[in-house]
Amino acid sequence: MSPLFPALAAGSTRPALHFGDQALSHAELATVAGALAARIAGAPRVAVWATPTLGTAVGVVAALLAGVPVVPVNPKTGERELTHIVTDSAPALVLAERSVELPPILAELVRVDTDVTDVTDVTGGSDAADPVVSPPAEPSPEDPALIVYTSGTTGPPKGVVLPRRAVAANLDALEDAWQWTEADVLVHALPLFHVHGLILGILGPLRRGGSVRHLGRFSTDGVARELSSGATMLFGVPTMYHRIAEALADDPALAKALTGARLLVSGSAALPVHDHERIAAATGRRVIERYGMTETLMNTSVRADGEPRAGTVGVPLDGVELRLVDETGAAITAYDGDTVGEIQVRGSNLFTEYLNRPDATEAAFDNGWFRTGDMAIRDPDGYVRIVGRKATDLIKSGGYKIGAGEIENVLLEHPGVREAAVTGEPDEDLGERIVAWIVPAQADAPPSAEELAAHVGAQLASHKRPRTVRYLAELPRNDMGKIMKRALRG
Structure with missing residues (x-):
């Protein structure tokens, strides 16, 4: 398997990560993350206290370079749920910034700081383009990259084991669907403990050799500022796009900034059609939607060169097979825009297992097809329209x-x-x-x-x-x- 982050391996001097007044090029990130990777190499797993900071991004990259599975931890997780996650995943270390006061169950672990104050602290004054620590050999594609916990709406959260193969294949499929290149500069303000914010929003730009500007906290002013100063893409959730839609009428600078963006992507929930229309009317740009979940990463998307049809999540990504099944489990072959069925998927984007839950893993599959629990219809041209969750919608x-x-x-x-x-x-x-x-x-x-x-x-x-x-x-x-x-x- 090729390196997960080719630009880091090549020592690219292009910008990589930008959080507030802190920034790193790919070469500098290779330096600081490589040094941290050397410190944690050999650990069975590490927890990362996933604040929306440069330190979190560096910690995750370091663990991936070291071949150590990452357990991102939501800082807002309640005590009972946090205890379950830490007990279930059994991390040997916790990565966090020095200023963070960790809850007791994490404070018991060996702590490794992820602060990035000065690249020369790591290089000893050497050229940042020449990392002092060479990354280890790329692990097996089936080795776990991350263990991301579900929201636990129907019981204790389950640890979804995502292999390196799934991360690489899915980000490469999005490269094709979104025409994503090293020239793209992504803006987002999402949390860094889940698939959308961390894998798509941080690891995606790094794998492409491009860059990401994280706002820390969402604001329409921040979006306008970054899109007006060289950023090309925006990732957000419907709440963010709703606030953008509300602000557009009184904010011509925001409208101009969005008009100049190459790609506006919404996910994690359906974007209401009226917000689609308000943004399109004010900017001439259409927001595109994609569909995924923790266990599968991204399954479908409206393509950058496709029709940005409001209310749909586009077509299956390259390498992803998708079908709808009825209540008996029989495949629905009609693309009639009306027949509702459960989405099942298979492909290189899938997780390998629920950690310590062989029963749940077995129940999640139907002869190799993952049961998503999401209900949808398909239009005659194959576009997918999500109509809700099987259990609640x-x-x-x-x-x-x-x-x-x-x-x-x-x-x-x-x-x-x-x-x-x-x-x-x-x-x-x-x-x-x-x-x-x-x-x-x-x-x-x-x-x-x-x-x-x-x-x-x-x-x-x-x-x-x-x-x-x-x-x-x-x-x-x-x-x-x-x-x-x-x-x-x-």
Whole structure:
């Protein structure tokens, strides 16, 4: 297998990482990460206290150079969940910046600082283009690169073991889909403890030989500043793009900056159609969406040279096989834009196992196909439209299978709706009735349930109208901006 980061191995002097007033070229990163890799080489696993900082990025790269599996830890993780993650993964070391006060269970481990104050601290004054520590030989493609823990919505979080093969193959498939080159400069402000922020947002630019500018904390001013000063791509989640859409009318500098971007990518949840349209109207640029999960990395994307169709996540990436199956497990062959099925995937992008959970690993596969639990339809040209999760977003009402996502998009087109979520709840007559949870645009003048039902009925089939409407001040969301529907049902 070729090096995971060819530009580091080659000692490229191009910019690599930029966090606030701290920056490293690929050559400098090879130096500091190489020195750190030498210190941790041979450890069975390392935990990384994943703050949105340069130190976190250096720590992860160092571990990957050393061939040591990385366990990224969300600093906001609660005590019970953190105890489970540390006990389950059993890291030998924890990598963190000096200023961080670690929780007791991590403070018990041997600690290695990841601060980068001056490259000459590591090189001893030598030229940063000549790393003093040569990286070790590239490990086997099947060796674990990262162990990323799931959100644990249905039980204790599971450790997803991602091999080096999956990381390399998936980032290379995105190179093809997004026409991603070393000339690209990525802007993002996502957390660094999950696939989107860490693997796509940090490791992606490093593998391409390009660079990333991390904002530390999202702001529309930061996005405008970076895109106006040479950045070419923006990665974000729907909450970020919603804030951008809200700000565009009064911020011509932001609109101009987005207009000049080569690629705007949204992921981790569906971007509402009305935000797509507002951004396109103000900038002439379309946001593209992709679909992935911790166990599979990215499965599909709208291509940079394809049609950026709102409400879809594009087509399968190179090397990814995708099918829809019905409730019996039979493959759905019709691309009719209407038949709902569960997404199953297979390919080089898949994880190898759930750590210490052979039972869960076996249950996750169907003859080599990974059961995603996501429900979708496929358009005649193969584009995939996600309609929700099998457990929370597939509503069976009056004999119909209904995806919550399409109803949510229509509700969000109503001028009186700021946010919307749709769930199902038991109904003696229908089996399940459709419930709309609405954050109104004006709290003192919410649209009526009858008005919303009529609005949905005018756009979709009548059986997809909400039967019950409940009003909230805000929807419960996790760190990635995903709506926590189990909290609504609870």
